[in-house]
Amino acid sequence: MPARGGAPVSQPLHRRTVLKCIVAVAASTASGCHDDDDGPPTEDRQRFPQSVASGDPRPDRVVLWTRAVDPANADADVELTLQVARSADFRTLVLERKGLRALAEDDHTLRVQVTNLAPRTVYFYRFVVDGQKHERFSSPVGRTRTAPSDDADVPARFVVANCQDFLGRYYNAWQRLLQLDEDLDCVVFLGDYIYETVLTDAGADPRSISFGDPGSALPLPTAAGGPRLAAQSVSNYRDIYRAIRSDPLLQQVHERYPFIVVWDDHEFSDDCWDAHANYTDGRMDEFEPERRRNAEQAFFEYQPLDVTAAPAGPVGVDSIPRYPDARIWRDLSFGRHLRLLVTDYRSYRPDHLIPEDAWPGAVVMDAAVLLSLGLTAAFAADTFAYVDIDAAQNAPQKVILRAAYVQLAVGAGLSLADAIARAEATVRGNVALAYANAVLTQAGAPPLDPTGKPRGIAFVHLGKTDLFSRLGARYVVIKDTFDIYAAWRFGVTGGASEDALGQAQEQWLLAAAREPGTWKVVVSSVSPTAMIWDLSNKADVPAQVRNRYAFDVDQWDGFPDRKRQLLEGLRTAANERVVFVAGDIHASFASVELGVAAVTAPAVSSSSIQEEAAGAVTAAGFPPGSAVYRYVVTEQEATLREGNPGIAFVDTDSHGFTVVEVGPEAVRAAYHLIPSSEVRTDYSARPEDLAARFTRRDFRITPGVISAV
Incomplete structure (x- = not known):
C-alpha cells in the first residue's frame, strides 16, 4: 500500500513525448509532463461531490483541495493523482503527483501544498482517480493564481465576503460575482462560512441541512423559526460543510478563485469567545473545549489553508494544531503595494465585559x-x-x-x-x-x-x-x-479585560505593519466601525431610553480602549497607510476612525442588521410605530450616521460583496449590493433578472480619508 499522502511519480516516457516533456520541464519551475494517449479523464462530480478549491496563494505556492468518495464503498480511502497545468487542456503538465490519498478519517478531504510555482501565474488543476476497466475520472477543473512577487509594481484586487447562511437562502451574491467574472488575486472570506445550527424540522425546503447523527448534536432552546440543533460532534460540523460546499454557485467561485479564509464565531458557536458558547446566556456553564476542537477539525478539513508553512505535498489535518494551540493568523503579500494581515478575533479574546447572567442590581x-x-x-x-x-x-x-x-x-x-x-x-x-x-x-x-x-x-x-x-x-x-x-x-486588569487578539498576535500584527508594502490591509472578522444609536436628544422617546447605545459590543465596540490603542498603533506603524476589511455585522460600512479607514462588507446571505435590530427593539418593548423603533430600525442608517460622523457610507439592509483594489496611491472599494428581501429567491436560472437587482457604490481611500467616486 502507498504511504499516507504518497510521493510524486513520473509517467514512463514514450519516444514521441520526449520533446514535449523537455519543453514542459524547461518552461516550469516544478516538474512533470503528461501523455494523454488514452484521452482525457471523464469529469465525475459524483466522485467529487464538493468539487475543488484553492487557497492562501503566495508567489511560489498555493494549497489545492478536494473531497473524493468511492461510490461503491463510502468508507474507503480514495487514491488520487493531482495534475497541475498552465492550460485548461492539461496537455503540458507543470506537476503530476500520484499516490495521494483522500482519507476516510479526514472525511475524504485532501489538501496539497504545491510549491515551485511562478509568481502571478494562472494554473489549472484537477484530481484524477482510476476506475475499473481502465476508466479514469476527474474532479471539475479548478483555476487558481499565485500572488505577484514581492517586488512587483502591480495593483492587487480581491473580493471581501462573509456570512453565508444557507438555511432557506440563496447565494445571489456569489452568482453575481461569477457573472462579473472579475479579474482577482483572491477572495478574502472573513468568517461565518458556516452557521452551526440547523432546524430540526425544515420540511421540504431545498435549502435545509440535517445531521446524520442528530443524537450527537446539541439541542437548543426553542426560538423564532422553530426548534434547532447545534453542531457538537465532528460528524455534525462535517454535515454542514458538505451541504454548503454542495451549492453549485459556491463551488464555481471556489473553482475560479483562490480563497483566504479566517473563522469568526459560527464556525464554532454564536458569539463565542475562547472555547465558550453563549446559547443559554449564562444559565449554564458553556465552556466546551472538545466541541471547539471538533469544529476546528472540520474547518481544517474543508478549508485550503496554509497555516503551518507546510512543505510540498499533502497536508494532514492531524499536523495542524487545534484548540488551545490553533493559530490561523498569518500574513500574505501581493506585490509591492499590499500586505494582507489576517487576524483571529475569536480564539484569544476574553469574555464580554457585561456577563449575560449579570444581576442588574449589582x-x-x-x-x-x-x-x-x-x-x-x-x-x-x-x-x-x-x-x-x-x-x-x-x-x-x-x-x-x-x-x-x-x-x-x-x-x-x-x-x-x-x-x-x-x-x-x-x-x-x-x-x-x-x-x-x-x-x-x-x-x-x-x-x-x-x-x-x-x-x-x-x-x-x-x-x-x-x-x-x-x-x-x-x-x-x-x-x-x-x-x-x-x-x-x-x-x-492591566489591559487583560480587552485583550481581544492576545499578546502574541497583537505584537505580530504591529510588527508586520512596519514591514515593506505600501498598504497594510488588516483582515478582521468583526468590524471596528462604531455603531451608535444616539437617542439622548430625542424628545419623542421615553425618558428612560434617552441615552447613547452601542448596538453590538460583541465586535470591536466591546473593547473600546484596546481598539483605540490598536488603531493608533497600526496607523503609526504603517505610516498611515492601513485599512481594515471586516464583516460579521451583516451590513455595509465605509468609515474612518482615529485616522484608520475600514471597509465592512455586507453579508452574502445572512439576515441584515436592520432585520436583527427590529427583533431586538421589539423584544425590548418598543414595537413598530414607536419612536424608538423608528429611529433604530426604520431610520437606522440616518441614526448610525448621526451617532458616528466618521461613517462615509452605510447600507444596513442589503447583501452582496465588496471588490477591493490596492494600488500605490489609493485603495478602491466597490460595493455590489442586492436588497435583503431577495435572498429567498432563486435566480440561478434568471441571470438577467439578478443583474438588474444589483447596485454598485464606489469609494476611494487615501490615508485617513474615504471619498465617493
Missing part, C-alpha cells in the same frame, strides 16, 4: 472608585444611589429581592435549587436602587430612600435589565457608562 463601580476617578459629580443623581443590602436595616428588602431573583431564574429555566443558590450568591453587597426599587414597588413594598446614600454604577446603568439576556450584555448597551466601566476595568 454595583460594579462604588463611590470610592468614582471618587478616585474624579467622577463623583457626574454621577450625583439619585438614579445612581445604592445601599448595602446586607445591612441589618435592609433585611426585609433583601428577602424580597432574593425571592424575585428566584422567581425570575426559575422562569428562565433554572431548577429551584440552582435558582436559590444563585440568589444567595448574587443578591448581596451593594445594590443599585434604580433596580431594587423597581422590584420592591412591583412586589408592593415601599421603595428605599436614595437621600444620603452613596452613588455608584451598576449593571442596570450599563443597560442590563434582565437576568439572563444578551440585551444589555452583548447588544444594546448604554455607551457612555459602558465606556467608563470598560476604561476602569482596562486599567485595573
